[in-house]
Amino acid sequence: MTHPTPIQLAAIPAALEGRDILATAPTGTGKTAAYALPMLHRLLKARKPRTLLVMVPTRELVLQTARVFRACLGEGDTKQANTRTHTPPIICLYGGADRDEQAAELIQTGGMSRILIATPGRLLDFIGTGTCDLTDCFQLVMDECDRLFTHEFEEETRTILNYLPTPRQTLAFSATMPAACKAMLASIVHKPLELSVEKPPEERPAIRQGVLFLEDEQKAAFLKTFFGRSPKTRSIVFVRTKAEADVLAATLKKARLAVAPLHGDLTQDKRTSTVASFGSGRxxxxxxxxxxxxxxxxxxxxxxINYDVPEQPETYLHRIGRTGRAGQKGSALTLCSGAERKRLRQVEVGAHVKLRVLSTEQALPPATPSGPRAGAGKPRPKTKGA
Structure with missing residues (x-):
């Protein structure tokens, strides 16, 4: 990318001036660089050691955000990058990784200008043990702040805020900014600049959105038929709970499909390897x-595929935002039982969409030519002379 995106054009000058910002922009519009570039500039210009803190809700987002910061600093995506003396170290704090190694990084960089990118739980753990001192934190970014103020993270987030000094610069970014979240932020930011940027219609990803009405007991069978027709369609099936993810993945795996669960109870190594296998096509x-x-x-x-109707419109938008990225076309299918119809209507109203009602045959992909399914069976043995 050689030209700044709309959110970058709007946010970077204000952030460089030290203003607090509440910013809403869709996924894939360059939000991370919109705060990373100006905050890094201010950190590098600071006259004494300072800490830049970026709080995000998930381990995956910690690692993705760190990659953007390293790119902004002109570094490679390696641990060795943090050993260079001319740039502040980037320390990633999240659960499921070696706690002692993270603690050592915090201790070694005490008194230095540094960038902390953290999930609330692990950060609060280090604060509680005295390993992480945030009295020199003059910049705070809350990315995906709508989720940081849900019941899952709100208590931890507010506790961490009590350890941060004031005044400080605070930036809150998210793809969605519900009224309840904005109300919570009112006491945290100071005279913020409010930004709301949408992708121009011609740049919006082409995501075909539809709904298929099925009862809960029919959904797993439908998915087996769906992926049996098109086993190499790279897909994410969203479910509500970790247990559902394990059970459904096992069901599809029995159908000889190349599938794996992804949820918070897996170790970080397992989650990383699963995502890598998905990205590489294994x-x-x-x-x-x-x-x-x-x-x-x-x-x-x-x-x-939404195996169930999400409880919030924001969740629906975040889910379907995993497809149609980088200018590619995508499809989003929601499976809705009779008991979920009221929730479906709430999602449509809140997300400003009207899902096309599909028949079962319309929802299924065209059948692929007969052949072995992805991940099915063992490779054929080589014949002599092959």
Missing amino acids: LFILVATDVAARGLDIASVTQV
Whole structure:
């Protein structure tokens, strides 16, 4: 990208001036660079050691954000990059990784200008043990702030805020900014500049959105038929709970499909390897909880399936935002039972969409030519002379 995006044009000058910002912009519009570039500039110009803190809700988003910061600093995506003396170290704090290693990084960089990119739980852990001192934090970014103020993270987020000094510069970014979230932020930011940027219609990803009415007991069978027809369609199936992700992934795996679950109970190594396998094409289907809707950026995802109707319009938008990325076309299919119809209407109104009602045959992909399914069976043994 050689030209700044609309959110970058709007946010960077104000951030450089030290203003607080509340910014709303769709996924894929360059939000991370919109705060990383000006905040890094101010950190590098600081006359004494300072801490820049970026709080995000998921481990995946920590790692993705760190990659953007390293790119802004002109560094490669390696641990060795943090050993260079001319740039502030980037420290990633999240659960599921080696706690002692993270603690050592915090101790070694004490008294230095540094960038902390953290999930609330792990950061609060280090604050509680005295390993992380935030008295020198003069910049705070809350990315995906709408989720940071849900019941899942609100208590931890507010506790961390009590440890931060004032005055400070605070930036809150998200793809959606519900009224309840904005009300919570009112006491945290000071005379903020409010920005709301949308993609121009011609730049919006072409996502075909539809709904298929099925009862809960019919949904798994439908998915087996769906992926049996098109086993190499790179897809994410979203479910509500970790247990549902495991059960559904096991069901699809029995149908000899290249599938794996993705949720918060997996170890970080397992989650990283699963995402890597999905990105490289060794896996074609992820059955994921909403933890994967934040920070999972794989351009070639062509299909998102909501196994259930999300409870919030914002969740629906984050889920379908995993497809149609980088200018590619995508499809989003929601499976809706009779008990979920009221929730479907709430999602349509809140997300400003009208889902096309599909028949079962319309919802299924065209049948592919007969052949072995992805991940099915073992490769044929080589014949002599091959």
